[in-house]
Amino acid sequence: MLKTMNCGLAAIAFSIGLTGAASSYTRHQQQACQGDAMRLCGPVIPDHARIHSCLKAQRARISHACRAII
Template identity: 45%
Template structure:
């Protein structure tokens, strides 16, 4: 029972840290990602970059580095969000 409780608390902590990280990403203009990206990429971030949680810049770098391993949906949403961000920067 204690091992199960410890595991559950640890998982809840990881989920919370990841949620805070993505919230901060969304609040940071240079690293803003849509809620759709958050939804599509959370599983990939846990699968590929869980060691980097809760460090936002390291999660972002890890996701970019492992882009080829991202799920199709996550990769498409991240590409779209990055293109939109690039267009905004170019327009300024």
């Protein structure tokens, strides 16, 4: 239960971080990368710049939809 709660809080932080820090990203783009960010870059959420860097570094492991955006 604690893990589920932490994931929920991280998802909220991630979405707030992207909404505030990266208003140029569309909702579709945010959704395309949210799962990858949670799975691969959880420790850097909600820092948008670090999430972006992390996703770029993990490019081979992210979804095709997110890869197209990154």
